[in-house]
Amino acid sequence: MQNIKVFDDCVHELSRLPGVGRKTAVRLALHILKIKQDQAYKLSEAIKKLKDNIKFCKECGAISENEVCPVCSDENRKKDVICIVEEAKDVFFIENTGRYFGLYHVLGGKISPLDGIGPGDLSFDKLTKRVHNLNVKEVIIATNPDADGETTASYIGKILQNVPDLKITKLASGIPIGSHLEYADEITVLRALENRVGLI
Ligand SMILES: [Zn+2]
Structure with a gap:
């Protein structure tokens, strides 16, 4: 041409x-x-x-029309539970269950040595700070059940394992291995959330 x-x-x-x-x-x-x-x-x-109009929430990293997203600014949400997801879009899949009332933390991806993404590229520092500042009692790891997602989950377990009185859980494996939150229906996500298991 x-x-x-x-x-x-x-x-x-x-x-x-x-x-x-x-x-x-x-x-x-x-x-x-x-x-x-x-x-x-x-x-x-x-x-x-x-x-022009959409940004990432300065607290959790979710998509928002304002500096702080509706979840973070909602007085009724539980501030001591944080669900950790890879991408901002994953928040929607958990929100769609209508049964999660805590906060979120968007990592901005997952640890992926093959793609050259290491812990320093993701928002782990911010996560640790939020866990301390909000006096969080439970983090629910909702990374995808593929190899990189599992590596990321173990890394989160490692950096948070010494936080006193913090329960670290992970979505139950209701979501088929290798598939992503976005391909699971609401019932499957809800079941994975309700049957979450302790990481350590
Ligand atoms: Zn937020």
Whole structure:
């Protein structure tokens, strides 16, 4: 294909999205060219609004319209229980059960030596501080049940094991190995939450 700068620029930006290779980026750019003007503008407007209006909660790291998310600012939530998840989107899967009333902590990923992600890249320091400052009585580890998720869970167990009177639990293995919270239905997540087991 001849070089068309505007087209190439769009392909370049799309290919920077996670999971989008150059081939897919070309297909998406061509698709955007084919759709109606207003539909394409809606997409770009939605991205702009997302960037302008949504941020990560400064307490827990969840997605929020305000500095502090609705969960952290809710007086009725239990402040001494923290559910630890990998990504901000995982908060929704636990919230959807409607049966969890504690706080969250978003790590921002998981320890993954193959991807070059070590403990220093994730919010463990902040987690330790929150556990101390909020006088937390239980942390529920809800990392995904794959190899990296398990490594991350053990690491959390290690850094928090000496905190006095802290119960460290982990979601029960109701979620099939290797699958993620987002692929489990609400009942499965709820069951995993209710049947959580002690880590150590
Ligand atoms: Zn929050």
